[in-house]
Amino acid sequence: MGTADTQPALETIEIQRFLEGIFQHSGYDFRDYAFASIRRRILGRVAAEGTPSVAGLLDRVLHEPACMERLLLALAVPTTSMFRDPSFYLAFRQQVVPLLKTYPFVRIWHAGCSSGEEVYSLAILLQEEGIHERCRTYATDLSERVLRVAKEGLVPLAAMKEYTENYQQAGGKASFSQYYTARYGRALIRPYLRENVLFAQHNLVTDGSFNEFNVILCRNVMIYFNKSLQARVHGLIYHSLARRGVLGLGKKESLRFTPHEASYETLDLDERLYRKVD
Ligand SMILES: C[S@@+](CC[C@H](N)C(=O)[O-])C[C@H]1O[C@@H](n2cnc3c(N)ncnc32)[C@H](O)[C@@H]1O
Numbered sequence: 001m002g003t004a005d006t007q008p009a010l011e012t013i014e015i016q017r018f019l020e021g022i023f024q025h026s027g028y029d030f031r032d033y034a035f036a037s038i039r040r041r042i043l044g045r046v047a048a049e050g051t052p053s054v055a056g057l058l059d060r061v062l063h064e065p066a067c068m069e070r071l072l073l074a075l076a077v078p079t080t081s082m083f084r085d086p087s088f089y090l091a092f093r094q095q096v097v098p099l100l101k102t103y104p105f106v107r108i109w110h111a112g113c114s115s116g117e118e119v120y121s122l123a124i125l126l127q128e129e130g131i132h133e134r135c136r137t138y139a140t141d142l143s144e145r146v147l148r149v150a151k152e153g154l155v156p157l158a159a160m161k162e163y164t165e166n167y168q169q170a171g172g173k174a175s176f177s178q179y180y181t182a183r184y185g186r187a188l189i190r191p192y193l194r195e196n197v198l199f200a201q202h203n204l205v206t207d208g209s210f211n212e213f214n215v216i217l218c219r220n221v222m223i224y225f226n227k228s229l230q231a232r233v234h235g236l237i238y239h240s241l242a243r244r245g246v247l248g249l250g251k252k253e254s255l256r257f258t259p260h261e262a263s264y265e266t267l268d269l270d271e272r273l274y275r276k277v278d
Contacts, residue, residue: 014054015039021058026068028142029205030075032229041074069145076143077224080114082155083121083166085251088219090171091271092122096246097129099275100214106135109213109240111204112221113139116150116189117163120179121170122217123193128173132196138210140202151199153189155180160187204233209240216241219250234258238276247274 012035019031019038030038042054049067051057061068083089100106110119119139126132141147155163160180167176180187204221216237222230237247238260247255247264249272255261264274 011039011054015042018042018054018058021062022071025062026072027206028072028075028203032205032226032232033075033224034226037224038075041077045071045074072143073145076141076146078114078141078143078146079220080117081159081166082117082163083170083172084118084219085271086166086169088170088248088251088271088273089121089125090169091268091273092248093125093129093171095267095273096215096248097125097131099244099246100131100135101129103214104134106131106215107213107242108135108137108215109210109217110137110139111202111216111218111237113141113147113150113199114143115146115155116153116199117155118217118219119150119197119199120153120155120189120193121167123197124167124172124179125170127193132193135196137197138213139197139199141199142201142203142205144201147199147201153191153194154183154186155189157182157185157187204236205229209236211240212242213240213245214242215246215248217248219248220252221250223250223252231259234260238263241276243276243278245276247276248272249274 015038023029023031042057046054046057049057049060051060061071108122113119116139119137123132123137126135139150164176179193180189218237222233225233241247246267249255251272253272255264255274263276263278265277267273267275
């Protein structure tokens with residue numbers, strides 16, 4: 001076999017060893033993330049850190065905590081925005097809020113909340129719908145670094161123009177600017193929107209389920225997982241949802257072909273909003 005044939009196979013072995021090393025060293029388990037995307041991110045770090053190979057990068061991250069932190073951030077993909085995919089929030093307002101209004105108390109879990117933009121967007125929506133007071137929100141992510149940002153409630157001020165448009169498309173009922181104050185080039189989310197929120201570290205791959213949530217949002221997270229990990233995490237979500245609980249997935253995700261497909265009815269197919277049926 002020539003070099004051209006063996007190269008991709010060798011690279012795959014190197015990446016598998018890399019992910020195994022990261023897991024053993026740090027407990028972060030990326031072994032069942034979608035291969036093409038995790039490969040691209042690892043090779044991106046090889047280039048950015050200037051190491052000669054994937055094996056060289058492993059050596060660096062094992063010995064340099066700062067290098068490990070940069071790697072974890074790149075592998076976690078913390079991209080997010082306020083009222084991301086505004087039509088999702090519009091559908092939530094129209095189809096889920098009326099259900100929640102019938103509950104005395106609502107428990108919400110944002111799984112993979114990144115730096116909090118999704119959490120604060122939903123808090124604004126719940127406030128406008130008059131049910132924020134009775135909601136308790138758990139917002140979790142694997143990355144401690146993004147959670148630190150989320151807890152501060154600080155959002156880049158430069159993004160607020162785009163977020164204002166998103167908010168309006170999401171059916172926003174007031175002036176978006178009333179929900180934050182400008183501070184040193186950043187927007188500080190009004191503290192009352194943070195009062196009912198608990199941010200905590202939780203890894204969907206290695207940590208257990210919670211229970212009795214009325215709503216779980218896990219948007220733009222499982223797209224980075226392979227099929228078997230998606231199935232496992234769907235199991236965890238299913239067991240964390242209360243009877244008739246609502247699940248919201250990202251636009252690019254779906255319940256189709258997952259082991260729990262039959263356990264939900266569809267509330268909104270386009271917006272990937274589902275309700276547990278049994
Ligand atoms: C692309 S962001 C999505 C953020 C937000 N849900 C949204 O839709 O805007 C993906 C987030 O999932 C988190 N994540 C990735 N793997 C995870 C895991 N195993 N457990 C918990 N969170 C994870 C990442 O740290 C990142 O913040």
